[in-house]
Amino acid sequence: MGPVQIVSTIIAALVTIAAVVLAVRTVSRMVRVIRLGQPDPERFDRKGQRTANMLKEIFGHTRMLKWTVVGISHWFVMIGFIVLSLLVLGAYFEVVKPTLDLPIIGSWAIYGFVTEWIGVLGLLGILVLMGIRLRNLPTRTKGRSRFFGSTMWQAYYVEYTILGVLICGFLIRGFKAAAGDLPYPMWAAPVSHGIGSAFGGLSESAAHTGVTVTALIKILISMAWLITIALNITMGVAWHRFSAFFNVFFKRTASERPALGALRPMMSEGKPLDFEEADPEKDQFGVAQVEQFTWKGLLDFTTCTECGRCQSQCPAWNTGKPLSPKLLVLSLRDHAYAKAPYLLAGGGKDLTGEEKATQEQLANVNVLALAEADRPLIGGEADGGIIDPDVLWSCTTCGACVEQCPVDIEHVDHIVDMRRYQVLIESNFPSEAGVMLRNLENKGNPWGAAQNTREDWTKGLGFEVPRVTDGGDFEYLFWVGCAGAFEDRAKKTTRAVATLLHEAGVSFAILGEGETCTGDPARRIGNEFVFQMLAQQNVETLNEVGVKKIVATCPHCFNTLANEYGQLGGNFEVVHHTQLLAHLVATGKLTPVQPVDGGVTYHDPCYLGRHNRVFEPPREVLAAAVGAKADGADGAGANGGNGITEMERFAERSFCCGAGGARMWMEERIGKRINIERSEEAIATGAQTVAVGCPFCLTMLGDGVTAKKSVGEASNDVEVVDVATVLLRSLKPEPAEDAAR
Ligand code: SF4
Ligand code: SF4
Structure with a gap:
């Protein structure tokens, strides 16, 4: 192990430990926030069907492929991401010793072949997605773009990370080929061999240094990404890579169908609420606080990728109403996570509106979370409301958003849940209705x-x-x-x-x-x-x-x-x-x-x-x-x-x-x-x-x-x-x- 390898290994190890610790802490916080939601026992039935459907939807990209070019590109990027994880894992061996590969499968020609082509197509895929994003910038489409309101830097950052890691992967293979260490034949890795030819003038030790340094860069890019998303718990464009599996698994229908048709009934203790037996002191009538959504609702908000497909199809948004299903979900997500410290400390209102926590329990909650907890869920700008009443009442429940959402978010259920509280408890709805x-x-x-x-x-x-x-x-x-x-x-x-x-x-x-x-x-x-x-x-x-x-x-x-x-x-x-x-x-x-x-x-x-x-x-x-x-x-x-x-x-x-x-x-x-x-x-x-x-x-x-x-x-x-x-x-x-x- 030369000095370059020693220094690189130490840096890679330290950065990785920091990234993993931060990521584990964030995931645990995310799970605790999602668990603040109300029970929803029906999501756990038919596990076999749910698993099969999840695998079909995610790996078959059934929803994404309705937008053909985007769907195909995203499929390769998604598969590329999974393969990337193997390549990043391999980089830890390459940092230690440039001639090493991923153990067991790393030197197998088939592995080389598959990763080579997934890498190439993933690269093309990410370039296409970047091009589509640039072509549909809100500034170019007079604000009605599907990306209007999306956090653009996060999407660019994710895209450039994938691009960077893929490029590093090919460069590493090129250096290995130049040093004569690439274990794959030409038919399995033609691009890598081609890059290796371009590095043909390098000495063996220079090529080895190239492998080590590039592997370190690859690790640093990946771990910087992990640290960034760990520090941004609401970065759905990145987190959906993990949460989408769960969101699709727990969708309401347990089948390929989106959550349309029947509306989710009002629930009481895990069962549909019967008004003849309803007790206003015990039963929740709709949603007035973000924690009154079910845990699946909070998982929905967490999983939104900000892709804006729902927004692009929404009749309300397309005719100049203030409702965008994407912006509604993002508002609820941001509010839930901003309010979370207060809720996790035991704060929250019971059904009579009384505060549940004591002053001592809330003593350490930061002022921002306390201020967020004071905001009404439904209310105009002047009241600091999270969702404007005009947003809530603009929805035609047409289901275009649910139909299009690639991660099975159930907008209509959430909108009607909020309407229920406004109608049943507040009597606050458009007077003509x-x-x-x-x-x-x-x-x-x-x-x-x-x-x-x-x-x-x-x-x-x-x-x-x-x-x-x-x-x-x-x-x-x-x-x-x-x-x-x-x-x-x-x-x-x-x-x-x-x-x-x-x-x-x-x-x-x-x-x-x-x-x-x-x-x-x-x-x-x-x-x-x-x-x-x-x-x-x-x-x-x-x-x-x-x-x-x-x-x-x-x-x-x-x-x-x-x-x-x-x-x-x-x-x-x-x-x-x-x-x-x-x-x-x-x-x-x-x-x-x-x-x-x-x-x-x-x-x-x-x-x-x-x-x-x-x-x-x-x-x-x-x-x-x-x-x-x-x-x-x-x-x-x-x-x-x-x-x-x-x-x-x-x-x-x-x-x-x-x-x-x-x-x-x-x-x-x-x-x-x-x-x-x-x-x-x-x-x-x-x-x-x-x-x-x-x-x-x-x-x-x-x-x-x-x-x-x-x-x-x-x-x-x-x-x-x-x-x-x-x-x-x-x-x-x-x-x-x-x-x-
Ligand atoms: S169901 Fe409502 S939010 Fe969804 S697309 Fe239709 S009008 Fe828009
Ligand atoms: S389609 Fe789904 S994932 Fe995309 S922005 Fe709308 S809610 Fe979010």
Whole structure:
């Protein structure tokens, strides 16, 4: 061992010890902070499925690969990071003795081959990611970049670290090749041999010194990174390399699906809260303090990589609202860790608002943490609030953020948890939504319509719509929904669906006046009490009638009936009307004969598409209607060969209409109207028919298109209609006219 090796070894050892001690201390603190959250026992079930899913998501990069170039680049960088760890480990041997390799596998040609190519592709990957980041800088994209609000120095630092370590790895191999010590043949490590040729003029001892010094640099870069992230506990762009495994493992669904569809119920002692037995002194009603999120919530906040995918897809952010799902998560993360010293010292408020800790316990807590503890979770800037009320109420619960998040953060659950406290305890929510809640409580529907007008839509259909009270057998309970029963445009869809089911000979019946709102708007706004009241009543009614199968036209009803009533003892097989219609068309029970002219585009409703993965059936129905032309499905400008012209954002990336999350009943005062943004996209397809599969989308896009027509920015021929109406028109022009009245 020469003097260079001795000095290098001592430096490497000292820096490594310091880095590891700091990192262990930070990880232990991180775990203690995450454990401050509330219990969430359901995250520990189906461990085998969770493990398989985690491995598939992380190593298959299922979410990342939806952004192909970024996904591929990131995959190589991630694998490169794992390989890098081996290369860094090898550097400790090279520092001691330049001819040494990693024990056991280090001199194996296959190891050399794999690490060589992962290194090359990792290098290319990191360069691509750096290029993408530079191209999307907030300064270049007028502040609406997905990186707006991300801590840029941290991302650059991580990227340059990976770049530096990879370059060092190749230089070490090059020096070894020059000294004749590289144990891999040319086929296994051509790049390293090439670099070795460039160092061909070096003496053996100079090459050995090169190995030692470069290995030391590699260790110093790596340990500087470890020290930096240890000193920055909220540096998610680095920590996610470790925490993402746990976050994906503990996701709510234990499967590949993101946490969409059913909302997480309010919990009491690890079980869903039943309001009939709720005790305000014991049960937490929503989230008013950051530590009232579950431990998984705190793990979510810790894991955010600041990639901004969620932000780039958020309809609120894209129309100038103050809500960005990324910035919301980052605010909660920063607040949680800033408040942590106070909480870890035993501080915190009980459910009556009393301080739990004694003055002595809090005596050593730093003033910054005490000040942070005083900040309200929801509040405006003047009050020092962490989340502005306008941020909280801007969310449409469309799920685009959850769908896109590569580390499975569950934004919608967190947003609704905060809404629950504001609604149930503070009664603090947009006043106009109060009318909707009162109507739900008093009349069983958000419009406040008289219950005895629920069946008015059946008048003049030309056939008798069967009621469950008639006593006959039926296969499907046709769940009409409040919009379908009371809202004029939605009633046309209801009539069209009933006509189609009748034409196809489907055995169905309606509850009529026995139906009330499913409770979806109450639940999404945060009023779990009203939701439970309505849901329990409906579950009772449906169980009494012996309902097994339900067909619903409203995706919000569909989602609640299919995914949430199970939490209250209502287990039914639920289909959306487009699914049933697609089946009836495919089995020849409904045969379109009259082609739909003028082009068709389809808007995916969030609660049908993203939340419930129903993307194809509505398109199949429309394709059948368009394909009624003698020469097959050849709609103008069709993207998918099915006659439908897709909008710029469709299917999983569909853009919300603006009505979800009870936003239908709130004023949209900030930024551009979401329905206008979406209507512009629909109009840009040039299609005359904008088909939807949701009564709320029908209203929102209908209003949006009307507004564009009024300023001459849309042709008067453009029409927004439900998929069922399109099918009915293509099936039988005469009854279609009649049913659509
Ligand atoms: S659910 Fe939709 S509106 Fe709400 S934060 Fe996520 S992307 Fe934005
Ligand atoms: S997509 Fe997920 S990881 Fe990326 S910024 Fe949003 S919350 Fe964070």
